[in-house]
Amino acid sequence: MKENTRKFEVLRVSILSHCSFACVYCAPKNKPDQTNFFPKIHFLSPELLETKIKTLTSHIHLKEVHLTGGEPTLHKNLVELIQKLKELNIKEVAITSNGFFQDGLIQKMKQAGLTRMNFSLDSFSQSGFERLSDRKLPVTILLKRILEAKTSGLEVKVNCTILKGYNESEILDLLQWSGENGIPIRFLEFMKMGPLQEEHxxxxxxxxxxxxxxxxxxxxxxxxxxxxSTATYHITDEGYIFGLIANHTEPFCEGCNRLRMDSLGRIYGCLSDQTSFDLPSDPSKVPLVLQQAMETKKMQFTGSELSMKFIGG
Known part of the structure; x- marks a missing residue:
């Protein structure tokens, strides 16, 4: 039997179980919320994050912590969470956002220690943006935030989930806009998670x-x-960089080094397994829990009943 050489190096933390959008590929309004997993909105406290990170870094080397949600910029203690991570010597601190947040937050996050921002940009058109997000908000605000983050000196990437019948006709425009602005864009296959696991x-x-x-x-x-990397990257003759994240048709699970944590501080070893684990306070028991989490990892993405809204990407 081939020895399992996989290890956890990246932690993705869903710092709250709430989002201001209801995207059709994550939390469609015609589907019931998963209250069996999260009976109410939870916000991960800076104190709990610090405790969990200290526990993890005593046993594994974390080269990156990526804050997700829900929509992480809705967390009132977001800047403090980032500061805690830098104080704990996490080299790379990233966040994924829908781009709708208050003025000045990007600079505050950068000063606290943020190194990268990923933005969800699924449509370049106003009508397409409204249809996908189920929100009547100006897509120009999102475009402005993306450019603001890049100008601030942060590393910036754009994520675009492609759905047939929604935004496949915008792929070229999205690639051109991101390429002309020197921002890598990643096109994602629609992932069968949560309420859409059976409708894919x-x-x-x-x-x-x-x-x-x-x-x-x-x-x-x-x-x-x-x-x-979850993406396979390409570069056009014009110098436009794009990635493809193909969970279903070109799985990359064998090289996955990601551990996930929800807003309650529970950890998950695999996005295709909703089994969660509590990190014990007894240091001697932590290696076994991490091993159990690693054993849930799959060799191919299958999705789970847990929505992206609660566990992040």
Whole structure:
């Protein structure tokens, strides 16, 4: 039997179980909320985060902590959470956001120790943005925030989940906008998670289809990609960098180094397994719990009943 060489190096923390959007691929309004997992909105406290990170870093080397949600910028103690991570010597601190937050927050987060921002940008058009997010908000605000983060000196990436019948026609425009602004964009296959686990095929647009769409306008070649990356990166002749995250058709689970934590401080070893574990206060018991979490990792993404709203990406 081949020895399992996988290890946890990146922690993704869902710091609250709430989002201001109801995106069709995450929390569609015609589907019931998963109150069996999270009976009420939870916010991860700075104190609990600090305790959990200290416990984890005593046993594993965390090279990055990525804050997700829900929408993490809704957390009133977000800047303090980032500061705690830097005080605990976490080298890379990242966040994923929908871009709708108060003025001045980007600079506050950067000063606290944030190193990267990922933005969800699923549509370049106002009508497409409203349809996907189920919110009547100006998409121009999101575009402004993305450029603001880049100007501030943060590393910036854009994530775009492609759904057939919704935004596949915008792939080229999204790639051009991000490329002209020097921002890598990652196109994601629709993931069968939570309320949409059984309703997946109608909206699915594969990585191969995305590649073919891009080839209709651009020539590109493979771009250097880290072995533990969830995306395979490419670069066009114009210098536009894009990635493909193909959980279903081109699984990358074998190299996964991610551990996840929810807003209650419970850890998960795999996005395709809703089994959670409590980190014990007894240091001698932590290695066994981490081993159990690692054993839940799959070799291919299958999804789970847990919504992205509660566990992040």
């Amino acid at each position: 095929s109608d909206c699915f647009y594969s990585a191969e289809e995305i590649r073919n769409t891009i080839l209709s306008r651009y020539n590109f070649q493979r771009y250097p990609t880290a072995t533990d």
